[in-house]
Amino acid sequence: MAPQPRVVPDPTFWVAIVDDDASVRSALARVLRTAGIGVETYATAQEYLSAATEREPVCLVLDVHLGGMTGFELHDRLLAAGSRASVVFITAHDEVPTSELERRAGPDGYLRKPFDGDQLLAVVRRIAHASTSP
Amino acid sequence: MTAKFSVDQTPDATPGPHEGHVMSHRWPLPTFRADIDGSRPIDLGRTLRVARDAVVIALAVAAAVSVTAAFFSTPTMTTFFLPSAVVLLAFLATKTRAWWGVIASAFVGYWVASAVAGAPADAWGGSLATAIATPLIGAAIIRRWLRPASELDSLTWIGSFIAVALLAPIVTEGAGTWLVGDPVPPVLPPPDGVADDAATPWLVIVLANALALLTIVPASLAAWHAYRRFAATPSRDVRGPRIVEGIALAAACAVASALILRRGGPLGHLDAVFLVAPALVTLWGALRFGIGGAAFTLFVATAVAMYDATTRHGAASGFATSDVVALQLTMATLAVPFLLLSAAATDRRRISFRCTEEEDRSAAAARAGGVYLTSFNEMTDTLELDLALGESLGLSASDMDRPNWWWRHVQPDDARALRAFWAARQADENRPHLDFRMLDADGHVRWFRSRVHHTGSDMARSRHGALVGTVTDVTHLKHAELVAVERSRELAHVARTAIVGELAAALTHEVRQPLTAILINSQTAMRVLDARPHDPEAVREILQQLAADGRRAGDVIQRVRGFARKAEPERGPVDINDVVREATQLVRHDTIRRRVEIRFALAPEPLVIVGDRVQLQQVVLNLLLNALDALAELPADAERRISIETTHAPRSGLITVRDTGPGIPKERQTAIFEPFVTTKRTGLGMGLAISRIIVAAHGGGIEVESEPGAGAAFIVTVPLGAATSR
Numbered sequence: 001m002a003p004q005p006r007v008v009p010d011p012t013f014w015v016a017i018v019d020d021d022a023s024v025r026s027a028l029a030r031v032l033r034t035a036g037i038g039v040e041t042y043a044t045a046q047e048y049l050s051a052a053t054e055r056e057p058v059c060l061v062l063d064v065h066l067g068g069m070t071g072f073e074l075h076d077r078l079l080a081a082g083s084r085a086s087v088v089f090i091t092a093h094d095e096v097p098t099s100e101l102e103r104r105a106g107p108d109g110y111l112r113k114p115f116d117g118d119q120l121l122a123v124v125r126r127i128a129h130a131s132t133s134p
Numbered sequence: 135m136t137a138k139f140s141v142d143q144t145p146d147a148t149p150g151p152h153e154g155h156v157m158s159h160r161w162p163l164p165t166f167r168a169d170i171d172g173s174r175p176i177d178l179g180r181t182l183r184v185a186r187d188a189v190v191i192a193l194a195v196a197a198a199v200s201v202t203a204a205f206f207s208t209p210t211m212t213t214f215f216l217p218s219a220v221v222l223l224a225f226l227a228t229k230t231r232a233w234w235g236v237i238a239s240a241f242v243g244y245w246v247a248s249a250v251a252g253a254p255a256d257a258w259g260g261s262l263a264t265a266i267a268t269p270l271i272g273a274a275i276i277r278r279w280l281r282p283a284s285e286l287d288s289l290t291w292i293g294s295f296i297a298v299a300l301l302a303p304i305v306t307e308g309a310g311t312w313l314v315g316d317p318v319p320p321v322l323p324p325p326d327g328v329a330d331d332a333a334t335p336w337l338v339i340v341l342a343n344a345l346a347l348l349t350i351v352p353a354s355l356a357a358w359h360a361y362r363r364f365a366a367t368p369s370r371d372v373r374g375p376r377i378v379e380g381i382a383l384a385a386a387c388a389v390a391s392a393l394i395l396r397r398g399g400p401l402g403h404l405d406a407v408f409l410v411a412p413a414l415v416t417l418w419g420a421l422r423f424g425i426g427g428a429a430f431t432l433f434v435a436t437a438v439a440m441y442d443a444t445t446r447h448g449a450a451s452g453f454a455t456s457d458v459v460a461l462q463l464t465m466a467t468l469a470v471p472f473l474l475l476s477a478a479a480t481d482r483r484r485i486s487f488r489c490t491e492e493e494d495r496s497a498a499a500a501r502a503g504g505v506y507l508t509s510f511n512e513m514t515d516t517l518e519l520d521l522a523l524g525e526s527l528g529l530s531a532s533d534m535d536r537p538n539w540w541w542r543h544v545q546p547d548d549a550r551a552l553r554a555f556w557a558a559r560q561a562d563e564n565r566p567h568l569d570f571r572m573l574d575a576d577g578h579v580r581w582f583r584s585r586v587h588h589t590g591s592d593m594a595r596s597r598h599g600a601l602v603g604t605v606t607d608v609t610h611l612k613h614a615e616l617v618a619v620e621r622s623r624e625l626a627h628v629a630r631t632a633i634v635g636e637l638a639a640a641l642t643h644e645v646r647q648p649l650t651a652i653l654i655n656s657q658t659a660m661r662v663l664d665a666r667p668h669d670p671e672a673v674r675e676i677l678q679q680l681a682a683d684g685r686r687a688g689d690v691i692q693r694v695r696g697f698a699r700k701a702e703p704e705r706g707p708v709d710i711n712d713v714v715r716e717a718t719q720l721v722r723h724d725t726i727r728r729r730v731e732i733r734f735a736l737a738p739e740p741l742v743i744v745g746d747r748v749q750l751q752q753v754v755l756n757l758l759l760n761a762l763d764a765l766a767e768l769p770a771d772a773e774r775r776i777s778i779e780t781t782h783a784p785r786s787g788l789i790t791v792r793d794t795g796p797g798i799p800k801e802r803q804t805a806i807f808e809p810f811v812t813t814k815r816t817g818l819g820m821g822l823a824i825s826r827i828i829v830a831a832h833g834g835g836i837e838v839e840s841e842p843g844a845g846a847a848f849i850v851t852v853p854l855g856a857a858t859s860r
Contacts, residue, residue, distance in 0.1 A: 020726075021647045021651075023647070023648060023651040023679065023682065023683050023686070024647050024650050024651045024654075026651075026679065027650070027651040027652075027654040027655045027658070027679070027683075028654060030654075030655065030658050030676065031654050031655075031657065031658040031661075034658050034661050034662060034665075035661070065643075065726075065727055067726050067729075068729070092642070092643040092646040092647055092650070093639065093643055093727075094639065094642070095639060113646040113647065113649070113650040114646050114649040114650040114652075114653050115650060115653065115654075116653040116654060116657055117653070117654040117655075117657035117658055117661075118657060120654065
């Protein structure tokens with residue numbers, strides 16, 4: 001098999017993952033790390049907020065349905081605080097309206113569960129390229 | 135066809151098929167209706183009819199009095215004065231407005247009689263007035279107070295009548311003596327020796343009247359009633375043995391009369407003891423033929439004795455000259471107790487007949503209702519069962535011949551329980567009845583319900599013993615129960631399927647999580663395998679994660695499958711705490727998603743009941759879903775909390791599901807348990823109705839406590855330990 005291409009041009013590019021389901025969280029982290037991308041994981045919105053003050057990720061993979069503060073609420077908070085991170089919403093619920101997801105993250109900025117690693121990598125790679133291009 | 139004697143008969147009054155004095159309240163009593171209220175318009179035809187009736191009666195009375203006077207030799211008339219009784223009967227047979235006719239004809243009758251007897255005309259005067267006044271007073275009292283409400287043969291009636299028969303002559307003759315002076319016996323002077331004492335003639339006349347009234351009036355009325363009964367149902371009322379007995383009684387009367395009349399008996403002056411002979415005959419008449427029989431024999435005996443005494447013939451001749459009053463008193467003291475005795479005997483027969491009738495009626499009612507009597511004799515330790523139960527099972531008489539025949543037909547499994555139930559002597563409140571099975575003659579199972587009642591120690595000495603009870607055929611009830619159980623089982627399943635539908639979104643989510651992890655991890659594994667150098671440790675870790683997520687998805691499916699399965703209810707020991715935990719597990723994700731806090735306060739010890747785990751889960755789950763829906767109505771910033779509590783009550787376990795929702799108004803708290811009552815946009819509104827059925831099948835109950843604005847609490851109570859229903 002051909003050597004793997006570098007997925008992201010910027011070696012400092014890293015992804016933050018917020019999902020309350022442990023096995024999904026670890027699977028997401030594992031596939032990104034295998035692709036050579038730096039990953040930090042958080043179980044709740046609060047956990048992310050308290051940790052992410054130091055440095056902000058370029059990409060934030062965010063579950064819509066979190067216990068406590070929801071993904072949308074966190075997103076609103078971040079926008080209000082002037083965050084520039086690109087957000088990828090993930091959801092396992094059909095009743096989350098597509099319009100809302102598209103309004104917040106654009107037509108390609110969300111994934112409905114179940115999705116596979118390639119789909120995630122494609123979205124993350126696109127964000128990474130967009131962030132490095134001037 | 136106007137009633138000649140103006141005797142009205144109610145059209146529906148038909149005599150019973152039984153002996154007359156027994157069913158006397160249904161006799162076609164002649165009402166002798168007195169139309170004295172004046173409310174009816176008087177029409178000419180009616181008046182003419184009354185006049186014609188009066189003439190007929192007048193002639194009849196006159197004839198009767200004349201015949202009486204002519205038949206008896208004249209002194210007899212004074213000691214046993216028949217005309218007063220005849221005139222009284224004439225009054226009774228006549229409407230009140232026609233009584234003037236009776237009075238007139240009686241006057242004529244007396245006049246004719248005195249002429250026939252050759253009595254001096256000046257002997258009449260006041261005594262004639264009293265001779266008519268006595269029956270008039272008697273008839274008036276009887277008409278006013280003793281007819282028609284009273285019965286001829288009741289003790290009350292005959293007692294009252296005796297009083298009237300004694301008092302009426304006393305009053306009239308007393309008044310006559312006071313007004314006219316010397317009481318002059320009608321028709322002829324008194325017998326020898328009587329006139330010596332001033333008080334005696336008065337007493338002779340009083341007793342002569344009283345004796346006639348006491349014997350002739352009841353005998354005639356009884357004969358009249360008997361005739362009416364016979365006229366109404368001639369075929370049924372004539373019975374051979376009865377006629378033979380009547381003839382025998384008449385013959386005995388004749389023999390007794392002959393004993394009295396016998397001249398020159400072997401005992402000489404002690405022949406008076408033969409006066410007792412009529413007493414035996416009267417006893418017979420009283421006991422077997424009631425008042426009619428007693429009065430008839432008394433009449434014959436009195437007439438014979440008086441004739442004997444005045445003609446100085448036989449047994450009563452010793453009385454004749456010196457003391458007629460003594461003979462009269464003898465006959466009167468014979469008459470009064472025997473008349474009372476005859477009424478008492480009739481009363482007793484009537485009561486015993488009514489008892490039999492009541493027994494027949496209750497037996498018929500019991501059979502019609504499938505209720506059979508049982509009794510348990512503690513002394514002999516035997517249980518008796520109504521033979522009708524055996525008949526209803528199709529058993530023959532020979533099948534039920536042996537004692538305890540029915541144990542062999544009780545299902546062996548139930549026999550022990552039944553014995554224990556009866557041996558427990560008294561039904562405790564938890565076991566008001568016991569259901570058991572019996573096999574009928576065709577081998578079909580029939581259900582019966584046994585109830586027992588302790589009647590108290592007095593009954594213990596009776597034949598049946600102190601424990602009585604009933605056995606009721608409840609086969610149809612049991613079949614209906616089985617059908618109902620089947621229906622509610624199906625309904626519960628439908629409701630569970632509906633719940634699964636409600637949970638579909640949450641369950642989908644629960645499966646999608648591990649599925650996502652599996653998809654991602656499997657691709658990652660391939661990348662790790664492709665990478666150089668190999669990292670087998672990383673692959674192993676991923677594979678382990680894959681397996682775990684696969685199991686997790688499988689568990690979710692298994693849970694749903696177990697809940698929605700359509701299986702026979704499985705009764706077994708179930709810990710309520712487990713039920714609560716499992717049910718909560720199914721809504722776990724919904725509670726997180728809706729940001730509802732769940733608080734547990736479970737009893738530290740297991741609360742084991744006998745029941746169906748899935749159905750109980752359904753109840754708890756239904757309450758949880760209702761609570762979640764109630765909380766969804768709250769504003770976004772309100773507190774959303776469900777507390778689930780299990781507690782150990784003395785004999786039952788309690789599950790309380792409390793929410794902080796808007797609460798349920800008082801007026802709706804009953805309605806929510808009805809089927810198809812719902813406030814939700816989705817769902818059938820069957821949840822609480824089915825929950826209640828399920829809980830009831832576990833011998834428990836479900837209730838709600840709620841104050842609007844302060845949330846709602848649903849409390850499920852289930853008895854611990856034993857199963858209470860099949």
